[in-house]
Amino acid sequence: MKAFEYVRPSTIREAIELVATNPKAQFIAGGTNLIDLMKHGIAAPEKLVDINHLPLKKIEKRDDFLRIGALVLNSEVASHKRVLASHPLLAQALNAGASGQLRNMATVGGNLLQRTRCPYFYDRAFPCNKRIPGSGCGALGGINRMHAIFGVPEKPDPKSCIAVHPSDLSVALSALEATVLVQGHRGERQIPMADFYRLPNNRPEQDTTLSNGELITAVEIPDAVFQKHVHYLKVRDRASYAFALVSVAAALDIDQNRIKTARLSMGGVAHKPWRLFDAEKMLTGQAVSETVFRQAAEAAMQGARAFEHNAYKLRVAPNAIVQALKLAAGLS
Incomplete structure (x- = not known):
């Protein structure tokens, strides 16, 4: 793991500016995926911007939707009375993911942003277009048991990526037609779950439609009749x-x-x-x-x-x- 600078900004705006103005800076919350990536040498941020103390930890009912802050822990969402009453599918998905220890550290925003668990992404001895664009895809000619069957080109080429996204929470949020709230140095925007993730196309290294420095602040789930x-x-x-x-x-x-x-x-x-x-x-x-x-x-x-x-x-x-x-x- 390479040396890095650690900073703890006092406001959301300050945190965003620190990352938006430095392409080698990254947000960190629970760190359950990022630290692994750093240990494997896949991620090497020069600056970690700790957002854990920012005011993004509420679960609250607003108008006709439920808002879950980006820093709410997965275990808190899964056990929250309002979530269990109005959106039990979320709790089921979260309880199916990871271990209890990880759910006690991982945040909602981090869950959505976790990287693929494709073994060729983690093993730097093999080519991976997601890790190094243009280097090739080790999975195409390798062991591709875990890999995609949808959203892949009819004739994959060396620039392709057939990795899958690992988040269970994102699957439930997709079904519930949630919206991801983000904030960047150009302001706030709302991204429907249908538009939050990208297919690989010619930029497999980009998992989401987030711009540099944009921070997930919450997810909003519209009221629905899917309780039973x-x-x-x-x-x-x-x-x-x-x-x-x-x-x-x-x-x-x-x-x-x-x-x-x-x-x-x-x-x-x-x-x-x-x-x-x-x-x-x-x-x-x-x-x-x-x-x-x-x-x-x-x-x-x-x-x-x-x-x-x-x-x-x-x-x-x-x-x-x-x-x-x-x-x-x-x-x-």
């Missing part, structure tokens, strides 16, 4: 402290056994949380049944492409969608 029929299903190699091979966030509004509204998002399958819009449309207005769920899962898999070692995801993913919907609907 929700489920977060995470398929992984082991039950504790493992990242998703495939995950599904399912939220249904059911009235007299008929689906009025559906929200579905997947993790472990793309460079960003993958909303299943076609499946949602197919489910809307339908009677609850496993047959309908399987039809929706089939629609969701259109456009999926596998590589040598992750073809199993083409079978696991639709089954996971069906199971998540069954559990959300109370069929199993």
Whole structure:
């Protein structure tokens, strides 16, 4: 790990200016991912800007949405009475992620900004376009068992990236159509979750649409009717402290056994949380049944492409969608 300067600004504005004016400065809160990246030599900030004491730690109801500050700990969100009452899908997703110790350190903003866990990103002996743009993708010709099946080019080339985003929280927030609030030296803006993450395209090193120096201040989740029929299903190699091979966030509004509204998002399958819009449309207005769920899962898999070692995801993913919907609907 390289030496770095540590600073602790007293205001949000000061913190933003410190990072916006220095491309080698980074914000740090819980540090559960950044410190690992620094230890591996993947991140080497010259200045760490500690934001832990800034006033971004509230969970509060405002008008027709719930606002969660960027510095609220994952464990606090997962156990908060208002979250459990109005958005239990968030709690399920957070409790499925990491370990209890990490959830007690990791923040909401940091969770959204964590980097991929692709082994080729972490191992500097291999090429990685996300780590060094233009160097190549070790996963394309390597062991790509954990990698993407959606949002990948039909004919990947050496400049491609097929890594997946590891956040469970982001998958639930995607399904709940949350908004990310950010503040930069040019002011504040609101970014819908659908626009917060990028597909790799020709800039795989950029995970999000944030500009340099922009700080996540909160996420806002609109009020909805998804309190009862929700489920977060995470398929992984082991039950504790493992990242998703495939995950599904399912939220249904059911009235007299008929689906009025559906929200579905997947993790472990793309460079960003993958909303299943076609499946949602197919489910809307339908009677609850496993047959309908399987039809929706089939629609969701259109456009999926596998590589040598992750073809199993083409079978696991639709089954996971069906199971998540069954559990959300109370069929199993």
